[in-house]
Ligand SMILES: Cc1cc2nc3c(=O)[nH]c(=O)nc-3n(C[C@H](O)[C@H](O)[C@H](O)COP(=O)(O)OP(=O)(O)OC[C@H]3O[C@@H](n4cnc5c(N)ncnc54)[C@H](O)[C@@H]3O)c2cc1C
C-alpha cells in the first residue's frame with residue numbers, strides 16, 4: 001500500500017482527477033496485450049498532462065524510491081508496461097495534444113499520448129502521411145510506438161518509427177528535462193540521442209514531446225495477391241522481387257495454416273489448397289512507374305510458379321488487406337491463449353525460417369500459424385495454446401526457445417518490432433553476448449542508476 | 465408459488481442466473497485494446513476502467529475472488545458503461561461484451577438486491593395500470609416544473625427544479641421531450657384495418673413512443689396504411705424490459721417478456737414491427753436468450769425472434785414498400801442508433817428509405833454509428849460523460865450542414881434533442897419514418913401537407 005501523503009502530493013501535482021488509487025482502477029493497469037505474462041497491479045496510476053507535471057512526479061518517485069512505468073495504450077506485445085515491482089504507472093493517455101503540424105517543413109510535433117491514427121487524420125488535409133503503421137494504429141500512442149520503435153505494413157519501403165523521429169523532449173530519471181533534435185533535416189550536434197531513446201522501452205527516460213517527419217502521400221498503388229503451391233517458391237519470389245530492383249510498400253506472407261484459418265473466419269474466398277500466399281503492394285507518385293513495378297512483380301511471380309491476382313478496385317484491395325489484418329484475430333479465435341513471436345531474419349532466409357517454424361511446431365506437437373512482413377524478414381510465428389494447460393505450455397516454451405535459437409543461427413534477431421520487455425529479456429545475452437549486456441547496463445545505469453524507470457524490462461539487472 | 469420458485473422450476477439457468485458461464489466469454493478477450501478506438505466512455509475519460517478490456521479484467525478479478533462484486537467501487541465501475549456494443553464492432557475475437565456486462569450486473573442484483581429506488585420504479589413497470597397513471601400525472605404536472613418551448617416541442621426545466629436537478633443535468637439549458645398528455649396507445653385503435661391488406665403486422669410501440677413520441681406512432685400507422693398492411697397495436701403490451709435488464713433486474717425483464725409474448729401472440733399478426741432499436745433488439749435477441757430454457761415461452765420467444773423487424777427492414781425487405789412521391793424539401797443526416805445497428809444490424813435500410821423521398825438531400829455525417837451517449841438511464845446517472853459524448857456527435861452533425869437529424873430510436877432522439885439544443889444549430893430531430901409518413905401525406909394534399 002502506498003502512503004496517503006504520497007497520494008496527496010501526487011494529487012497536488014496533477015489534480016485529484018488524474019490520480020487513480022482505487023483497487024478497481026489498479027486492476028485495469030495490471031496487464032498489456034502480451035499473453036502468458038504475470039499480472040501485477042501498480043500502487044497508483046498517475047495521468048499527467050504537462051512536462052512539468054512529469055518532472056515533479058519523477059522527483060517525488062525518486063525521493064520515495066518508487067518505480068515508474070510509462071504507459072501509452074498498453075498494446076505492446078512484450079510485457080513492456082506491466083508494473084512488475086509495483087510503484088507508479090505513468091499513463092500518457094490524457095497528455096495527447098497535437099502541438100503543431102508544419103506542412104512547409106514536413107514535420108509534426110505531438111505530445112506522447114496522441115494516437116498514431118489521430119496524427120494521420122490531422123496531416124491528411126495537407127496530403128501528407130506519417131508512415132509507421134503498426135496493426136494498432138487506431139489505438140497505440142506516439143510515445144509507446146516510439147519507445148518500441150514499432151514497425152508496420154509499410155516498413156519495407158518506408159521504414160519504421162526510428163526513420164521518422166527528428167527530435168524529442170525527454171524527462172530523465174533525475175528529473176532533468178532535455179531537448180534534442182528538431183525540425184532540421186540535418187543535425188549532428190551532440191550524440192544522436194533521438195536514436196538512443198527510440199526503442200528504449202521506457203527504460204532510459206520519459207518521452208514528453210516528439211517531432212516527427214511527414215511525407216507526401218503516395219498517389220498511385222497496385223495491390224496483388226500471389227498464390228504458391230510450394231513454400232520455397234514464395235520465399236524465392238520475395239528475394240526475386242527485391243533483386244529486380246522493386247521495393248514494394250508492402251510484402252506480406254501467410255502460411256497454409258494461417259490462410260485456412262483466415263478463410264474460415266472471414267469467408268472472403270481465399271484458396272485453401274495452397275502452401276503460401278503473398279500480398280504485395282507497390283505505390284508511388286507516378287502512375288507509369290507504379291505500373292512498371294507491378295509488371296516486374298508479376299514477372300517474378302510467374303517465374304516462380306505463382307498465380308497472381310490483381311486487385312481491380314479499392315474494394316478488392318480492402319479485401320486483401322482485411323485478410324491480412326484478420327490473420328492474428330482469426331488465429332486467436334481458435335484457442336484461449338496466443339503466443340505471438342516476432343523473430344526476424346535476413347530476407348534471404350525467410351523460406352528457411354518458415355520451414356523451420358513448421359518443423360518446430362511438428363516436433364513439439366503444437367498448433368502454429370506463421371504470417372508476417374516477409375519483405376522485412378520479420379515473421380510472426382503464432383502458437384495457439386491454452387495457458388491453463390501446464391504440460392502443453394512447457395512444450396510451448398521449448399518451441400519458443402528453439403524459434404529464437406533458429407532465428408539467431410540464421411543471422412537474425414529476437415525481435416523485429418515488438419520489443420524485448422520482460423517477455424524476451426532472458427534471451428538477450430544469446431544475441432548480444434556478455435559484453436553486450438554489460439554495455440546495456442552501463443547505458444542504463446548512466447541515465448537511471450537506481451533502475452527507477454520500467455525496472456525488470458529489457459535490461460537484466462546485475463544479479464546481486 | 466413465488467416468482468423465484470417459478471424461475472427455478474423452469475430451469476432457466478443462464479449466465480444471467482449464475483456468474484460461472486461468463487468465464488468462457490472472458491477467456492476470449494486477448495487484451496489487444498482494439499476496443500479503445502471506439503468505446504465512447506473511454507474516449508471521454510481516457511482511463512482503462514472505462515473500456516471493455518478494463519472491465520473484463522475487473523470481471524476476471526471478481527471471478528478469482530480478488531475483488532468483491534458488490535464493492536461500491538466495482539459496482540460504480542460496472543455501471544459506467546453504456547452497453548452500446550461499440551466495443552464489439554471492433555473486437556477481433558468477437559467477445560460478447562454485452563453478455564458479460566449484463567451477467568455481472570445481474571450478479572450484483574442477486575447478491576445485493578436492487579437499489580430500493582430502482583426496485584420501486586421497476587416494480588411499477590410490472591403494474592402497467594399504475595405505471596400508466598404515474599406517467600399521466602407526470603404529463604399533467606410537467607408544466608409546473610418545466611417551461612414550454614413551443615418552437616421545439618420540447619420543455620426545459622423551470623427553476624427551482626433546475627437547481628435541485630442540477631446533478632442530473634437538469635439545468636436551465638436542458639431540453640426534454642414533452643410527456644404526451646394522452647399516451648399513444650390510449651387513443652390509437654387496437655386494430656387499424658386497411659382495404660385489401662397484404663399482410664398483418666403487430667406494432668410494438670415501446671414506452672418512448674407511447675409516452676413521449678406519440679407522433680412517431682401515428683407516423684408508423686400512416687406508413688402502414690399507405691402500404692396496405694393491417695396493423696395491430698396490442699393494448700396489453702408493456703415496457704420491453706431492456707431498461708431494467710441493463711440494471712440487472714433479470715426477474716422483471718423475464719416477466720415483461722412473457723407478458724409481451726402473450727400480448728403479441730393474441731394479436732394474430734404475422735410479423736412484429738418495432739420503431740425502436742432497443743425494443744426490436746429485445747424481441748430479436750434478449751427474449752429468446754433469457755427464456756431459452758423455458759418450455760412454454762422459450763419456443764414462443766424463438767418464434768417471434770425470427771418474425772421481428774425494424775420498420776425499415778420490414779418496408780424494404782419483407783414487403784416492397786411503395787415509393788413516396790410527396791416532396792419533402794430537407795437536408796437530412798442519419799444517426800445510427802447503437803441498438804438498431806449493433807444489435808439489429810439495421811443501417812442501410814433507413815438510409816434507403818430517406819433517399820427514396822423526393823426532395824430529401826441526404827448527407828452522411830462522419831462516424832454515423834458513434835454512440836450518442838444516451839444509454840437509456842446512463843445519461844441520467846453519468847450526465848457529464850454523456851454530455852461530452854453527445855458533444856462530439858453534435859460536432860459531426862454540424863459538419864454536414866443538414867437541417868434535420870434523423871435516427872431510428874426514440875432514446876437517441878431524446879439525447880439528440882437535448883444536445884443539439886445545446887451545441888447544435890437548431891437542426892430538427894426526427895424519426896426517419898416520420899419523413900416517409902410526411903411524404904405520403906403530402907401526396908394527398910398536393911404537396912402542401914402539414915409541415916410539422
Ligand atoms: C493486435 C496487435 C497488433 C500489433 N501490430 C503491430 C505491428 O504491426 N507492428 C509493431 O511494431 N507492433 C505491433 N503491435 C505492438 C504494439 O501495438 C506497438 O508496440 C505499439 O506501438 C505500442 O504502443 P502503446 O501506446 O500501446 O504503448 P504501450 O504498450 O503502452 O507501451 C510500450 C512501451 O513504451 C513505453 N512507453 C510508453 N509511453 C512512453 C513514453 N511517453 N515515454 C517513454 N516510454 C514510453 C512503455 O513503458 C512500454 O515499454 C501490435 C499489438 C497488437 C495487440
Ligand code: SF4
Nearest residue numbers: 493494496497499555
Ligand atoms: S477488442 Fe475484444 S479482445 Fe481486444 S481487448 Fe477489447 S474486448 Fe478484449
Ligand code: SF4
Nearest residue numbers: 503545546548549551
Ligand atoms: S458497451 Fe459501449 S460503453 Fe461499454 S465498454 Fe463497450 S463500447 Fe464502452
